[in-house]
Amino acid sequence: MKYKTSLIVLMLILAYAAQGQPVFQVGNLNPPVPSxxxxxxxxQEDYAYLIFPPAQGSCPLGGFELLNVNMYLELTADxxxxxxxxxxxxxxxVWDQALGQFVPGPFICxxxxxxxxxxxxxxxVITVPMDDACGCLAFDEHYFLIIRYHDTFEANLPIDGLPEPGIVYNDKGTGWVDMFDYIKTASGKVIIWGDTVCCAYSVGNEPGTWSEIKSLYR
Known part of the structure; x- marks a missing residue:
């Protein structure tokens, strides 16, 4: 299964590149540390990783489309x-004034x-294709990449050895928790990233919430 998925992902990225559209990655691009x-x-839990696309690439047309979400997992013999x-x-x-950091808000797609x-x-590398679910989104905004696991199973979480609060969150069904507060991941961030392509952004072509759409006209 993983080989078929990887081949499809590679074909999609090559297709976008052939069309002259810049393909770039956002999120945690650091390699996993040995431990x-x-x-x-x-x-049965969700992960969220904060991204700000302009910090990692450029899109002259003002928009980007999320192609895949990726995450490292390590599986041991048992x-x-x-x-x-x-x-x-x-x-x-969503900016939390009390915490002084961004927190995950409503799902966009x-x-x-x-x-x-x-x-x-x-x-x-767990690669989850988005299949055009998100459309073209505004490039110069903060977002959270989301990856959701729907079954109960055990795995180890590779980290990058570069701890930072307010970047990666975990929800085990009771709400989002900053993983910097977890003792086991206080020494580094979980490694999640997205494959994206530039697109021509305009109001109305992203699947935003009604509150988002109204705010554009205030």
């Missing part, structure tokens, strides 16, 4: 074989569920 966080991931479903998405980034099956231990 991993053991057994923190238990499944955690395989395993089959699970996951989906990706994008959420609003979410892709279809994808099934993953692993039989051998190893370090894996």
């Amino acid at each position: 991993t966080v053991e057994f923190l991931h238990t499944g 955690q395989v074989p395993v089959t699970f479903t996951a989906s990706g998405g994008l959420a609003e980034a 979410e892709g279809l569920d994808q099934v993953f099956n692993f039989t051998a231990p190893g370090l894996y």
